[in-house]
Amino acid sequence: MSTVPNLSRRNFLVASLVGGSSLMIGFSLGSRAQAPSPPPTPNAFIKIDPQGRVTLFMPYVEMGQGAYTSQAQIVAEELEVDPAAMILEAAPADERLYASPLLGGQITGGSLSLRGAWLSMRSAGAAARMMLIEAAARKWQVRSGSCRAENGRVIHTASKRSLGYGELTQAAARLPVPQSPVLKNPKDFRVVGKPTPRVDTPEKINGQAKYGMDVRPEGVRYAIVSASPVFNGKVASIDDSAAMAVKGVRQIVRLDNAVAVVADNTWAARKGLNALKVTWDEGTNRGVSTADLVAAADAALERDGLIALNTGDVRKAEAAAANRYEQVFRLPMLAHAAMEPLNCTLHVTSERCEVWCGSQVVGRAQKAAAEGTGLPLDKVVVHNLFLGGGFGRRLEHDYVLQAARIAKQVQGPVKVIWTREEDMQHDYYRYHNHSRVTVGLDAAGRPVSWRHRVVGPNIMERFLPVYQKDGIDLDIVDCASGPYDIPNVFVDFSRNEPPKGLACGNWRGVGPTRNVFIVESVIDDLAHRAKQDPIEYRRSLLSKAPRARAALDLVAEKSNWSTPLAPGRGRGVAVFEGFGSHLALVAETHVSPSGVVRVERVVCAVDTGLVVNPDIVRAQIEGGITFGVSAALREHVTVANGRVQQANFDSYQVLRMHEAPQVEVHIVASNEAPGGVGEPGTSGAIAAVANAVFAATGKRVTTLPIQLGLSQEARA
């Protein structure tokens, strides 16, 4: 690319002519507020070719959240083109160029793709539109104000003359980039806020969509991998005579802590692995069990933590309080269990390496492949494909590093596949999270003080140091006190890490997924003790959170909150602010006499600011809620003898069609900046379901997954 530095320092917009005929607008996706100085290099691009085709190069990946469609809509809106005709291309791996403005790395996660990109994308589209209009006006020798852009053309309104964008690219590229492009008034939006067909749907319903698992480079071999079943164990010795005798098996690769069988096809590799005799050095974790992990988290509850939030004077308020409330919560380990098991395909030669995978962190995947192969970074090319689910698991790059170490020992391309069992037993788990909340109450039962001790690992220290401050993982304490009017608040973080080798990471909704359940369970309990309606009690504490309160009012109406339910049924509510969005949910549950919980309906009101694609917002909230219900009712990972006990969907049970609630999503109209929608549904659903179980049974849920009566024995 030949860059003509027409640089606008304010928006970091750069225009250039590519290949002699295409207009390229490079732009920077904003910058984090606390970043020292924004990079002067563009990290996203709009290209308009001489045929008028518009291509958008974006650094975010598509993992089902609709990023491609929403981003196309935003640029199309300002550029005045048809979003369906736009071509979306994932940016190649390059951490320096494509770092997320809010996360500081080339990361798709945290419900941040739109939140980080919204204004920059609009500005870039608007700048391109203004330059194309200016180019046409000069050609016609008329004022640019007498021209308009419409559907990929510039039109001179008076004379009805028009030119397609493709005919204007060369002239436009020579013009200065507008310093402050004029953005459209939201009331004139014709694409943003309207349902627009998803660009990825057609290929996802005919078998043509290509995921990492579907890559088949010429001559590819298939490797099935098995890491030490005891976390942090090592390979002591292997006997590969039987494995090598399996038809189709070509090679056994031994790593420090894993083995891989390389074969002509996946089945032969799997049979080879079954025949491979591996003796593991199980190391120091061989005796570790869930009881030990829970005991360690409980011990951390008794240790003073690092102070994350301290407003007012909690100690004084507690001393003066009429009553005191205390509750301890215990959340289990969880697996991601994305439908596409982890996999990574590489072709390593002495000079270079090609990588095919589905990753939420493309830049880190590139670095991992370089590390695993020993090649320089610029010799590693990463092709990112569709992700068969992310949920935080594909924010890690362990599988890329491992695959690179294997592929380095294999001639020709090799697809390294984790079986479902491997995927489930070597996850970066959502780790044990415990909490104690202590509330001081006035005589009317209103909270005057809030003390919350958060116990869990510091994931951000490893994963994203900018989200850590003075030793506190800022994510794990996010939403730890709720949006309520409580004058005295104290939150501390008592760090509790898993034993070495047991990996933990981000799981859909991260900090809020733990905290919203805890905060909303406590508030619900306080309402019950004050003998007040749970919605009315919350309403009276939300004077500083008008958007959350409006969502609460809407969900009360849409859920028919005040109509009675039959015995055995209950409604539970949750309200919170998180991910830049404001949500209120009501869940309706039925609890059988034997204690089987069925979530029948979940109604959600969401204010997520300006909505780019209402159907994608609904879909993300629906999916997030279903993910949360699954966690609330079913999911937990246990450890015995240093091994994860769950291995597949028979032992790690997730929600299925016949158990899934009917979900209704109601969107609050708003012109505020867009918030995130991928994760908050999950956080809210767990809390609303737990409170609905209380409403149905009178039993307060303090441990997940929800276990009542007979179902508890069935699980034990």
Next chain:
Amino acid sequence: MTRSISINGQSQEVDVDDDMPMLWVLRDVCGLTGTKYGCGIAMCGACTIHVDGAARRSCVTPVQLIGGAQVRTVEALHESEVGRALQRAWRELEVPQCGYCQSGQLMSAAALLTTNTTPSDAEIDAVMAGNICRCGTYGRIRAGIKLAGSYLGKQQPSTTAAGSHG
């Protein structure tokens, strides 16, 4: 051993072990990657194919059991009336998110609608409970099956016989 099997209406010669599941025959040998690996033990449904019109989990269906049966995969879904109705409904309702499970969802739904264009919720549950979706598209899948059924009902007033593919 080399054998001939019928996949999507075409006869294919494959040289594979008797016990190789159809999932890997399709994906690794025939290059039909629309059929997905999710669990390998018939617990998730991502690998669902049709064998003589009936839904089968290809991950536990050894090639030697296929014999002369007609195998159909998601790549040929559009060749049947039912498949086209489902794809239309899936597009209109924007069912997929990550999309990885959707091949299996569609193949299970197609087998259901082929015998019953007006399934009740309980009938949908009975068939579709075997297909996991982690993105949580269950509500749209249910609505999509009903919508597709309504298209078929209009075009074909009487329910069609089983195995009416192609």
